[in-house]
Amino acid sequence: MRSNRVITKKQEFNKEQLRLNETLFCNANGYIGVRGTLEEGVPSDISTMRGMYLGGVYETIPMKQAESLCNLIEEKQTMLNVADTQTIFLSVDGEVFDMQKNECAALRVLDMDRGFTERRISYRSGSGKEFDIRIKRVAHLHCPNLFTQEYKVRALSADAEISFDSRHIADVTNYSDPDDPRLAAESASYLGVEKCEVTGDKSVTLSRTGVSKISIAVCAGHRLYVTDENGVTDGGRAADDISVIRDGEISAKFSLTLKKGQEAVLVKYSVFADSLREDDSERACLSIADDVMGRDIRELYDAQKKELDSFWKVADMEIKGDEELDLAMCFNMYQLFQSSPRQEKVSIAAKGLTGEGYEGHYFWDTEMYALPFFVLTDTEAARRILSFRYVTLDKARENAALLGHKKGALYPWRTITGEECSGYFPSGTAAYHINGAVSNAVISYYLSTGDEKYIVSEGLEILIETARLWLDTGNFDRDGRFVINEVTGPDEYTCMVDNNFYTNCCAKYGMEWAVKLFEKLSEIPEVRALSERLCVTDKELSEIKKAVDAMYLPFDERLGISPQDDSFLQKPVWDIKATPKDQFPLLLHYHPLHLYRYQVCKQADTVLAHFLYPDSADKGTMEKSFRYYEKITTHDSSLSTCVFSMQASRLGLYEEAEKYFGDSAKLDLYNRHGNSGDGVHTANMGGAYMAIVYGFAGIRISEEGLFVNPFLPGSLEGYSFNFTYMGRLFRLQVDKESAVMTLLDGEPTFFCHGDEKYKFDKTGESVRWNLKQ
């Protein structure tokens, strides 16, 4: 087990670093996400994305189509910036603390063991007095409605007059960047402030969205303590004055004389609640605020620590020989954990709760890239993430009907509520493989947990409805092959193609498992009821089986590879090497129709199919395919290299596995793509995890059980991690010579390595074997 998971960065005061740090030092707990902006703000010429988000809280906004066609989507949801309670101004002897003007040495800290971020500042006022400032922020895991700031100021060199002006602002707007299509194009105020008042020692605001009619209640409360030179803290006090200073903004003011050596500690409690979760969000908000403000902040910090202890116990990972990678993986897992929902009905957005990129939408990434981490480390969280697709199954049915399907459910390409929010359907809605990602997630979860109860209550219905959709989408062609036409695979550089290899594999696998589990569980009363409710007939099941058996998986004799789709190989090959570096990502420099005419892939497509579905082709085909697609893939998507790495590991191409793993794990922490300031790349974080666990360690979970097949990349000295499988906790440790599997917790079990089956008779047992050199 690692001993410490702390990231410390020098605070720099430039636009790029500020934006990046807003992302890196974001506090989130699956419900609240607060970007790591500075309490005192930044000058107006520095663009900052000052946001507080609530998972699943959105507004519906128009998305007019340039040309109206039947049943196209003309509105979408967008994640909201709900409030600003981060703002706290500090004044010393009447001088407003300002990092840009004053002499400061500052650090930013992310403590992932304790679950907080902290700013540590040595500050020298204009009059030469010295202060030590520490501002700690916590998005509380045990109380998801709560975000706290603890603002400490210690007078080091002289007495000083100190004052705080702490704001609660409900009148906020979303961030926009008209130059980047991946962000919302228009800055807009989506919230109407309906209440803004002071109730006792707290400020309360109630805002409401105009269309989605969601109410958001925010309550802020304060306690100011003074600790004397001897470390004795007083009983605390409320604000000297708290009042509405304009519609939508409340100010709480504190003044005191701080003697040299004394420390002022302002604790600010921000509580959020919304009408999606609470009948009376204002009341819920106030009641939680009363509760938490009655408790010592250290008690709350202990509870936070406990949550993180449980998390790391299962998710611990250590990498030797590359400190940056080691820390980056820690950061990635922490971010995944931070963004995973504590409640049902919501999922994990493309940027988690760290930014407004992709408008807070959930994509296939969640199931395909983020979920595997949870399946192996936090099955409860995995279950919650999966629940989103069950809750929105009816909307997926409606979506299918909009697309003209007579039966089945089609999940939306991007969404918050379950309704499609994709504006350009050829590379949105047409990506039917989202259905594959969902059914695949259901099956993976089942294979890792054996949770039959979940399958009966939710999973099976998803499997049946997605299988039906495939049956209705494809058709038996003149040769009796089951073909699926006009869909878009993961590679969006070719859209609306016929027999996308990846999609057909997904469809086959999903349909196969739908029937398998339906038949296996058919005697269970709930399943019988489900079958009746959905009018599942034997004829339908046999049609699905027939489609599975006849599923067309294209194979190209001449090249000995799996072609990405029917016409892919008749197109000219894009010359990636001859393309100037500044032309990537291609999607920002070429008209889509132009891209569609080339053999060029934005990301892993067939290679991902080969990895996920090892029976989809023989090893020779997979090797040749890997070699073929690596030449024509630009990896313009951050979901790509991890897949190439995993598949290279699977194929025993260890150098390639390492090469493709490359910097991907470091993408956000070290801002390798230069755009982490907009928010983290959640799916890439999951992908990096998979590249290690599924790739390097060769973990594979199938109906036959748990398989392990690790190797050590040449650049590393070792790695180890914990994971769960069928209710047991394992640890795999790999170093230069050997691998050790340990059953850390749980009932006797076995696992496989190559053709060998290893048994654990009791907790604590280990199996060691030498690695091939």
Next chain:
Amino acid sequence: MRSNRVITKKQEFNKEQLRLNETLFCNANGYIGVRGTLEEGVPSDISTMRGMYLGGVYETIPMKQAESLCNLIEEKQTMLNVADTQTIFLSVDGEVFDMQKNECAALRVLDMDRGFTERRISYRSGSGKEFDIRIKRVAHLHCPNLFTQEYKVRALSADAEISFDSRHIADVTNYSDPDDPRLAAESASYLGVEKCEVTGDKSVTLSRTGVSKISIAVCAGHRLYVTDENGVTDGGRAADDISVIRDGEISAKFSLTLKKGQEAVLVKYSVFADSLREDDSERACLSIADDVMGRDIRELYDAQKKELDSFWKVADMEIKGDEELDLAMCFNMYQLFQSSPRQEKVSIAAKGLTGEGYEGHYFWDTEMYALPFFVLTDTEAARRILSFRYVTLDKARENAALLGHKKGALYPWRTITGEECSGYFPSGTAAYHINGAVSNAVISYYLSTGDEKYIVSEGLEILIETARLWLDTGNFDRDGRFVINEVTGPDEYTCMVDNNFYTNCCAKYGMEWAVKLFEKLSEIPEVRALSERLCVTDKELSEIKKAVDAMYLPFDERLGISPQDDSFLQKPVWDIKATPKDQFPLLLHYHPLHLYRYQVCKQADTVLAHFLYPDSADKGTMEKSFRYYEKITTHDSSLSTCVFSMQASRLGLYEEAEKYFGDSAKLDLYNRHGNSGDGVHTANMGGAYMAIVYGFAGIRISEEGLFVNPFLPGSLEGYSFNFTYMGRLFRLQVDKESAVMTLLDGEPTFFCHGDEKYKFDKTGESVRWNLKQ
């Protein structure tokens, strides 16, 4: 030669008839288009499209994409309603004439021999006095800037106090219908009125568009005459009062006492000019107004008659045995003539100048469906229409570059100025066959006229640039076939397909002719200069030839047909018969992606290819293809049945030729689709002409000469028409027994019928042959 071409309809006062009549009795001259609205207006609860349009005059408006992708089009042009000078209020003894309130018997007349429309009204005033009203409108062909109204009121039963209030309104808006995607969705005022004043006896307004910065000058002048009981007309007089009554609106008032038997005649001259054509549109306008107002109106009418005499001399057509059809064809040809531009730089819009449907955009229809009529009846007009594509060649080059092409020109799918205005590129810009329509038009014009000068000065450059585009779009695949991927054929129910048979045929033909004419004319200095300017190399020409030879024209062995595209036949067949009638057109009831997955065609696609390119398949394949596609074509486009009819004629399927010809010729005049109120279906009118001339009469023009192969549909008693070919005027007369070809005018020549070649030694000669029974 027909003796009279007059349409007379009873005026009915209901919404549908009013709207329809606005279209049917529209006056146009290729520059001005004035819908046949009522001078006195209609009650505000009746929706009317009160429009005056100027060919090519547009505003640029935003067309935001729902999702931003690289190089997508985000603005478009829209045709403008430029003014309202139609409005004239008549009062009798203080009672405002109102057809809805007063007792009236009214007719509407379209005189296509003389080129006017007329309202003929018997009107009984509230006090029981009787009047005869005639309002004649002319859009003058010899003076395209001029539109006149002649408003006659005769007192039949008693003396009366008459007054006219004639308006000139510059402050107008475009029409909108939010329920119909084919019309503009937003009603908007695109014109700013910059001047609105009275100059002597005329009113003048100057308006300007905000973005395209086009100025439109409109001048209105009047003369009021009184004709006494003996038919003697006075010298006329100007308005009693003419003044600006609000910003953008001027009123000219006249009062007089009309004795029983006398007739008051108000002649209103509206003159239009715009800054696209004139350096000083206001001055041009005033100068034209001065000129025309100095002439007797009868002189102008005579000039109009002369223009129509010349037109009908060449375009005369008579059909025996179906009076409705006979009149409808007359109407169709007249409308085509009315909408054809008198100047270069503009083309013929989808609705001509009769309405705002499709926003006044030009599509492939102009070249493919309307142009053949002009090539055979008015080569000057054909040449003007063709010039639009030459004038906009640079914009087509820019469009190609936007799409990522390194060379060549890609014409826009819909446009006014030459810039793409298509919002959904998969069924817009991706319809590369627009390039085929343009090159095809150049070649057809050349084959019919032998106009080498045109080819040298304009046509060849178009042929080379479109050929280059094909070369850059397609590629030689692994089998050495030249394939063209990701384009959309005429059938928009399948988009972005590979090797659309029609498109590949177009490309082959266009490329073949580009090389052929280039080589043939290579010694001409202008061609040598062109070759240098365009950097045409031998290598390039040989690549084009190679592509022509290797062009992949798919053939399906199993069905013996030409498949519409590579994957068409692997899709399930749409059950047209089982589809409820109210679900057509399918595009208004099914998501495009759903349609894409079926074998179902909006319109002729492969069948059109077979017709246009008789060498593209053998007769057996064409027959089988015809039978195959007729089962899966919905004819949701008005461009479809005429093609099926022509091809049936070609194949000798005479019953089918008649069946598909059906009512299409009567579509607008008899409002068969119920939507002619929005404007005429220009392309369908051309299509009906082709179905008779190319179809029934079997006229075909190729390098080998003129071919004629007529038959008489069973339901007709005969037909005859004139047409030109290589500067000669012919007449073909077909009756139940025989066909007669006559050389009406021109040098000795020959034509072919079957394997026979017939010679004409001099003008006036005829050749007769018996028709097969």
